[in-house]
Amino acid sequence: MRIAIVSPASSGPRSGNRHTAARWAKFLRDSAHKVAVATGWDSGDEDVLIVLHARKSYESIERFHAARTGAPLIVVLTGTDLYRDIRTDPDARRALDLASHLVVLQERGLRELARRHRAKARVIYQSADVRFRHTPPARRFRVAVIGHLRMEKDPFRAALALARLPERHDIEVVHLGSALTPDMRKSAERWMKREPRYRWLGSKPHGEAMHWLARSHVLVVSSVMEGGANVICEAARIGVPVLASCVPGNIGMLGSGYAGYFALSDDKALARLLERAARDSKYYRRLKNAVLARRQLFVPSAESGAVRRLVREIKVAERTRERIA
Numbered sequence: 001m002r003i004a005i006v007s008p009a010s011s012g013p014r015s016g017n018r019h020t021a022a023r024w025a026k027f028l029r030d031s032a033h034k035v036a037v038a039t040g041w042d043s044g045d046e047d048v049l050i051v052l053h054a055r056k057s058y059e060s061i062e063r064f065h066a067a068r069t070g071a072p073l074i075v076v077l078t079g080t081d082l083y084r085d086i087r088t089d090p091d092a093r094r095a096l097d098l099a100s101h102l103v104v105l106q107e108r109g110l111r112e113l114a115r116r117h118r119a120k121a122r123v124i125y126q127s128a129d130v131r132f133r134h135t136p137p138a139r140r141f142r143v144a145v146i147g148h149l150r151m152e153k154d155p156f157r158a159a160l161a162l163a164r165l166p167e168r169h170d171i172e173v174v175h176l177g178s179a180l181t182p183d184m185r186k187s188a189e190r191w192m193k194r195e196p197r198y199r200w201l202g203s204k205p206h207g208e209a210m211h212w213l214a215r216s217h218v219l220v221v222s223s224v225m226e227g228g229a230n231v232i233c234e235a236a237r238i239g240v241p242v243l244a245s246c247v248p249g250n251i252g253m254l255g256s257g258y259a260g261y262f263a264l265s266d267d268k269a270l271a272r273l274l275e276r277a278a279r280d281s282k283y284y285r286r287l288k289n290a291v292l293a294r295r296q297l298f299v300p301s302a303e304s305g306a307v308r309r310l311v312r313e314i315k316v317a318e319r320t321r322e323r324i325a
Contacts (some may be wrong), residue, residue: 001315002034004046008159009039009175016076016230017052020126024050027304030309044066048314050074052093054086065098072314075099079227080152082112085219087314100308105228106252122310127303128233132214134240137259141168143279144216145175145232146209147223149184153177153243157222159191159198160267161274171197171278173220174212178203214238218287224264226250233298241287243273255294260287 006022026033029225041049041060049064051057054075064073075095077086082104085092096102096113102121104110110118136142142161149155158173165171175198179185188200204212213219216217219235219242226249233253244250244260256262262269278285296302 001047001311002045003028003036003048003311004041004044004152005035005037005050005052006041006057007037007052007062007263012246016227019230021052021128023300023303024307027307030304031308031311033311046071047140047318048072048311050072050076051095052076053078054099055089055092058091058095062100066269068129072100072318073098074101074103074310075315076103076105077109077227078105079225082109082227083225085179086112086265087260101314103113103310106294108248108252109227111248118248122306124306124310125297125303126145126230126233127300128226128230128237129300130210130214130234130237132210134214134238136217139170141171141274142216143171143173144213144219145173145222145276146213146219146238147179147221147229148177148203149179149188150181152224154222154224154265155184156191156218157189157245157265157267157270161220161270161291162197163195164271165275168275168278169197173198174216175200176202176204176209176212210234210238215241216240218243218274218283220270221245222265223247223250224272226253228253236291236295236298239288239292239295241277241284241291243270243277243287250276255290258287258290259283260290 005021005025007017021037028035041064051061054077081092087152096117102117103124104121107123110121112315114122143158145158147153162173172237179188186268191198194202219240221229221232221242221244223245228249232242245264247264
């Protein structure tokens with residue numbers, strides 16, 4: 001089949017949408033489909049359009065629907081789609097109606113959809129092909145924060161939590177990610193000046209970021225909203241425990257019974273978890289075992305199998321429709 005994948009333009013070099021589009025394109029090309037990846041769809045003879053981000057890609061969704069009425073149109077919903085835009089933005093809401101298929105990236109995402117939209121939705125977990133061993137340092141407790149510095153990520157929550165632990169000189173935060181605004185850069189630089197245990201390293205190549213993750217005791221994901229953080233997939237594959245804000249996107253990735261959640265924007269609660277993870281070996285092992293129990297959800301073969309099944313089902317349905325017509 002001829003397939004177009006649209007991922008909106010991003011200012012960040014490690015855009016989650018961009019990486020998802022690249023992985024899905026590879027999966028489908030490996031199954032002999034002809035795949036083109038772009039930031040928008042204007043015209044073409046594709047049999048299927050796959051779009052990441054309902055609101056940002058709405059113009060492509062609308063054009064494809066008008067030009068290829070009845071052709072399969074798959075919309076992959078991001079965190080800002082699920083937890084903000086489909087509630088308030090008319091384009092995002094219209095995209096749900098125009099889509100023939102919807103995809104969410106973690107199990108809790110289905111709960112955000114109305115019944116009529118849930119009926120055409122499925123869960124496809126993202127995957128991570130990482131081969132690093134978990135080898136944190138022995139003499140300090142290292143906390144990794146990996147993600148671009150933007151408001152949706154609440155990027156300095158770990159630094160704020162660190163400031164609540166003045167006696168713990170052995171705990172440090174290593175923060176990787178691009179500052180997407182001058183104000184975010186200034187904030188990171190100010191934190192480094194006032195807190196010697198906090199280091200902002202800026203954007204790093206993926207391999208280097210994974211090296212830092214594998215050399216950390218825990219990963220902190222403090223996001224205000226998440227569709228399904230790929231860095232959680234990466235942490236689970238390596239075996240790094242995660243301390244995460246208690247928002248649906250993180251719960252959908254780590255499970256409802258996970259013991260590493262803290263209340264949104266609550267650096268005091270995060271500080272308590274950091275202290276507990278650093279000093280309580282039983283608690284730390286509990287987190288690690290829980291993350292390892294989820295890792296099979298995030299293997300590349302599981303994601304590729306789910307993507308290929310979706311397209312295969314569409315292909316069978318199209319053939320059936322052609323025979324009936």
